[in-house]
Amino acid sequence: MRVAVDRVADAVFERLLRIRSGGLVPIESLVRQWEGCHDYFPSSIRAFNRVLRELNVTGDDVFVDYGCGMGRALVLASRLPFGRLIGFDVSHELLQAARANIQRALPAGTRERITLAHCDARAFRLPETASVLYFYNPFHGDILQAVFADIERSLRQRPRPVRIVFNNPAHFQLVEAEYGWLRRSREYRFEYPIVVYEASAARLPSAE
Numbered sequence: 001m002r003v004a005v006d007r008v009a010d011a012v013f014e015r016l017l018r019i020r021s022g023g024l025v026p027i028e029s030l031v032r033q034w035e036g037c038h039d040y041f042p043s044s045i046r047a048f049n050r051v052l053r054e055l056n057v058t059g060d061d062v063f064v065d066y067g068c069g070m071g072r073a074l075v076l077a078s079r080l081p082f083g084r085l086i087g088f089d090v091s092h093e094l095l096q097a098a099r100a101n102i103q104r105a106l107p108a109g110t111r112e113r114i115t116l117a118h119c120d121a122r123a124f125r126l127p128e129t130a131s132v133l134y135f136y137n138p139f140h141g142d143i144l145q146a147v148f149a150d151i152e153r154s155l156r157q158r159p160r161p162v163r164i165v166f167n168n169p170a171h172f173q174l175v176e177a178e179y180g181w182l183r184r185s186r187e188y189r190f191e192y193p194i195v196v197y198e199a200s201a202a203r204l205p206s207a208e
């Protein structure tokens, strides 16, 4: 029942925001090498808004969506006072849809805060200013490990508070214990669980 309400809310918000980001797109229809990569499916708007609002972000915060798909989360996050927003995806097709959505939904002056990039998560290097990292279960296995190694690198390079929002951490939970520098700070139950982690450079193991 709650899921049905979420889907109706998604459809209403999509009309209000003038975006088209609904539906499931199988990853194998988007990229040739898809091992470890997950399908496109957008975040629930109600769940995303609730969790992100409670982070109380400021203009100093920089948002990163790992696997931004058609840009729904970026458009929603841009309504909060983030100084900058970054989204990347492995699919050209989805990024094209994200560009169109951003163009339709956001006025000039707001959309310039958003940077989109075509990139595989394994090649992405987290900027030293990034502070709120968003994952909606985009990949698993080696890709997840490479991404968390990069976050660790970025934290060592510039120690700072970083919050990681994991929407449906089913795969991440299997390896979560390997990252002693993360602490669960909030947990929500929506269609899928959403967990907010706080990352601390002070808890990183000493570099060999």
Ligand SMILES: C[S@@+](CC[C@H](N)C(=O)[O-])C[C@H]1O[C@@H](n2cnc3c(N)ncnc32)[C@H](O)[C@@H]1O
Residues within 6 Å of the ligand: 027, 030, 036, 037, 038, 039, 040, 041, 042, 043, 065, 066, 067, 068, 069, 070, 071, 072, 073, 088, 089, 090, 091, 094, 119, 120, 121, 122, 135, 136, 137, 138, 139, 143
């Ligand atoms: C569940 S969707 C989430 C979409 C968006 N973040 C949202 O919340 O609406 C997962 C996304 O991750 C992308 N993805 C999967 N594997 C990836 C990889 N290796 N590098 C970058 N993006 C990837 C998919 O193309 C898809 O758009």
